[in-house]
Structures are given as C-alpha cells and as structure tokens.
Amino acid sequence: MDYDALLNMGTELGYQLMYSGAEIYRVEESVRRLLTAYGLQPQVFAIPNCLIVSVNTPAGHPITQMRRIPAHGTDIELLERCNGLCRRLCREVPPLEEAKAQVDALGKERHLYSNWVFLLGYVGASAFFCAFFGGDALDSIYAGICGLAVGLWLLYAGPYFNLNSFVTTLFGAAIASLAALGLVGLTPGQNLDAVTIGTLMLLVPGRALTNAMWEIMAGDIISGVNRTAEALLTAAAIALGVVVALAIGQ
Amino acid sequence: MELLQEFFFPCLWAFLASVAFGLVYNIHGGGILICGLGGGLGWFVYLAAQRWNAGTILAAFVAAAAIAVFSECMARLRRCPVTGYLQVALLPLVPGSGIYYAMRHCVAGETQLFLSTLFNTLGMAASLAVGAMLASAVVRILLTRLPQKHREHP
Numbered sequence: 381m382d383y384d385a386l387l388n389m390g391t392e393l394g395y396q397l398m399y400s401g402a403e404i405y406r407v408e409e410s411v412r413r414l415l416t417a418y419g420l421q422p423q424v425f426a427i428p429n430c431l432i433v434s435v436n437t438p439a440g441h442p443i444t445q446m447r448r449i450p451a452h453g454t455d456i457e458l459l460e461r462c463n464g465l466c467r468r469l470c471r472e473v474p475p476l477e478e479a480k481a482q483v484d485a486l487g488k489e490r491h492l493y494s495n496w497v498f499l500l501g502y503v504g505a506s507a508f509f510c511a512f513f514g515g516d517a518l519d520s521i522y523a524g525i526c527g528l529a530v531g532l533w534l535l536y537a538g539p540y541f542n543l544n545s546f547v548t549t550l551f552g553a554a555i556a557s558l559a560a561l562g563l564v565g566l567t568p569g570q571n572l573d574a575v576t577i578g579t580l581m582l583l584v585p586g587r588a589l590t591n592a593m594w595e596i597m598a599g600d601i602i603s604g605v606n607r608t609a610e611a612l613l614t615a616a617a618i619a620l621g622v623v624v625a626l627a628i629g630q
Numbered sequence: 631m632e633l634l635q636e637f638f639f640p641c642l643w644a645f646l647a648s649v650a651f652g653l654v655y656n657i658h659g660g661g662i663l664i665c666g667l668g669g670g671l672g673w674f675v676y677l678a679a680q681r682w683n684a685g686t687i688l689a690a691f692v693a694a695a696a697i698a699v700f701s702e703c704m705a706r707l708r709r710c711p712v713t714g715y716l717q718v719a720l721l722p723l724v725p726g727s728g729i730y731y732a733m734r735h736c737v738a739g740e741t742q743l744f745l746s747t748l749f750n751t752l753g754m755a756a757s758l759a760v761g762a763m764l765a766s767a768v769v770r771i772l773l774t775r776l777p778q779k780h781r782e783h784p
C-alpha cells in the first residue's frame with residue numbers, strides 16, 4: 381500500500397475539517413478513525429491553527445505530515461460533507477485511489493452561497509436582531525442598512541486589505557456604530573441603541589465562545605484556552621470600535 | 631395580547647435572526663430551520679425563566695441548557711455534527727448589548743455602571759458556556775448509556 385498517499389489523504393481530510401470550523405476533538409478523532417480503518421496506528425495532534433499526523437509503516441519507517449491552518453470562517457455545509465464522507469470511508473473502506481479522489485474533491489468543490497446570499501444573511505440578521513432588541517420597523521430598516529455596510533466590510537474590504545480578525549472586527553464595530561449614529565441622526569426619535577446593538581450582533585464572538593467550551597469539555601485545554609482568548613479579544617475589539625464611534629458622536 | 635407581545639414577537643425575531651445567521655455560516659437545507667427553532671426556543675426559555683423571577687445570569691444558564699439538549703437531539707436525529715446548530719442557536723443569547731452598554735457607560739464616565747455592566751456581561755457569557763456544556767454532557771451520557779442497557783437486558 382502507498383503509505384505516503386494514505387497519510388496525505390488523512391491530513392487533507394483533517395485540514396478540510398479544521399477549515400470548516402470543526403472542533404479539535406472531531407478533527408483528531410476523524411483522522412484517527414480514517415487511518416485506523418486503513419490498517420495504520422496514527423498519532424494525530426491538532427491545535428486551532430496546526431495539524432500534525434504521524435504514522436509508522438509496517439516496515440517500521442515513521443512518516444509525519446504537518447499542515448498549518450490559515451484563518452478561516454465557519455462553513456457548516458463543508459463540515460457536514462467531511463463528516464459524512466469520513467463515516468462512509470470508515471464503513472466501506474474503498475480502494476485508496478477512490479477514497480483519495482473523494483477526499484480531494486472536498487476542498488475543490490466548495491458549495492458556498494454566492495456573496496449576495498451572504499449579504500442577505502447579514503442584512504436580515506441585523507434587521508431582525510434590531511427588532512429583537514426593541515426597535516420598530518424604521519429602526520430595523522436602518523439596522524439592515526448598517527448590516528449591509530458591515531457585511532460589505534467583512535466580505536470584501538477585510539480580505540482585500542489582508543487584515544487580521546482583530547482589526548477587521550474593530551473597524552466593523554466602528555462602522556456599525558458610526559453608520560447607526562448617522563442614520564438615526566437623519567430622523568430624530570429613533571432607537572439608537574437597538575440599531576447599534578442589532579448590527580453589533582453580527583460581530584459578537586458567539587462562535588469562539590461555543591467552540592471554547594466545546595474544546596474544554598472534550599479535554600483539549602490548550603485549544604480551549606486559545607479559543608477563550610479569541611472570544612475575549614473579539615469582545616475587546618468590538619468594545620474599542622464602539623468607543624471610537626461613541627467618542628466621535630459626543 | 632400581552633402574552634403575544636411579551637413572548638411571541640421576541641421569539642419570532644430570534645427565530646428569524648438565527649435563520650439569517652444560518653445563511654452567514656453557509657448552512658444549506660433544512661438544518662437552517664432547526665437553527666432558527668433553537669434560537670427561538672432558547673429565547674422563550676430565557677423569557678419564561680425571567681418571568682419566574684430568575685436573574686439574567688440564571689435565565690441564560692437555563693436557556694443555554696435547553697438549546698444544548700435540543701441541538702444534541704437534533705444532531706442525533708439528522709446524524710450531523712452538533713456544533714453548527716449550537717453556534718447559531720446560542721447567538722441571540724450572546725450578550726452583545728452588554729458590550730455596547732458597558733462602553734457607553736465607560737465613555738460617559740460612569741465607572742460604577744461600567745464595571746457592573748461589564749461583569750454582568752462576562753457572567754452571562756460564562757453561564758451560557760457552562761449551561762450548554764453541562765446539558766450536552768448529560769445528554770451524551772444518557773444517550774450513550776441507554777442503548778447499552780438495552781443490550782444488557784434484552
């Protein structure tokens with residue numbers, strides 16, 4: 381059997397899982413099960429931006445691969461596809477070439493929504509969150525416009541300027557509260573707090589918070605602390621962005 | 631009518647906002663409605679707990695636990711990873727308003743209010759995490775134990 385190809389396949393599956401935002405436990409367990417199904421005894425280690433897989437061939441020759449995971453968002457569709465494929469491969473154990481082609485296809489054909497659907501998501505989420513925090517219909521429309529601005533920033537400007545997530549969130553929060561200030565200034569008497577909070581909900585570290593407790597529950601303390609720090613830093617970035625806008629507004 | 635105002639509309643908004651957030655997280659198909667239902671359910675539990683005179687932190691704990699149980703069951707039913715549903719459904723409870731109000735007090739120079747809002751926000755985030763963690767740990771223990779018992783005593 382071609383052990384190099386087998387190791388590449390396992391690492392690629394782990395990489396795609398990490399990239400889709402899966403928790404560390406799932407990544408390590410999936411790669412371990414997949415390679416075990418093909419008759420190896422792999423050692424897998426992952427932290428949020430690094431994946432190391434090591435196996436010993438039956439001849440006793442150790443081979444190791446390390447992949448660095450770039451900054452990524454959440455892609456639940458890819459996560460479900462990886463999970464389903466891993467289950468199927470472990471159950472059926474098809475020939476290596478066939479399995480490798482299927483794993484390689486995971487990253488090539490991403491079923492991402494087109495950008496306008498993402499923007500619709502941002503607009504809808506901020507508008508409904510505004511209503512949720514006590515805004516009326518006009519407030520929700522304003523929040524939708526602010527959400528559009530933040531969505532455009534997150535989708536286009538952040539990747540274009542190649543910013544890290546802290547700076548992206550900081551500017552996103554500043555844009556959200558400045559846009560809210562400007563729009564509410566147009567028609568006095570609107571609910572500034574609801575518009576601003578509704579838009580800020582797009583940036584809150586819900587994902588980092590959920591992931592953090594998930595890692596801690598699974599016993600991956602290093603990753604758990606890492607994600608907790610990520611959540612706190614994101615919250616701090618939001619706070620800084622809001623402070624800038626509020627100071628200008630005063 | 632009062633109940634409608636107090637319970638139905640906030641839960642509806644939470645449902646719709648969670649569905650919209652499902653689009654942002656690239657969730658396809660029926661899973662997106664499950665996320666929405668989780669968000670609405672969580673907010674309903676939160677409001678109901680507050681009605682029974684629970685503080686915000688206890689209410690967030692109970693609501694997070696309810697969402698976790700719901701998400702675990704849905705993940706078992708649909709044979710999908712639980713994290714996606716949980717991440718989206720917990721969002722309405724994440725204290726974004728706390729961060730904003732704390733910073734407003736900070737800019738206005740109201741130190742006491744700033745600190746109390748800040749600690750309330752941190753407490754709420756922690757109780758969300760702990761509530762969801764404990765509930766899903768319990769569900770996992772129960773769901774993996776039950777089939778084994780059936781096997782032992784057929």
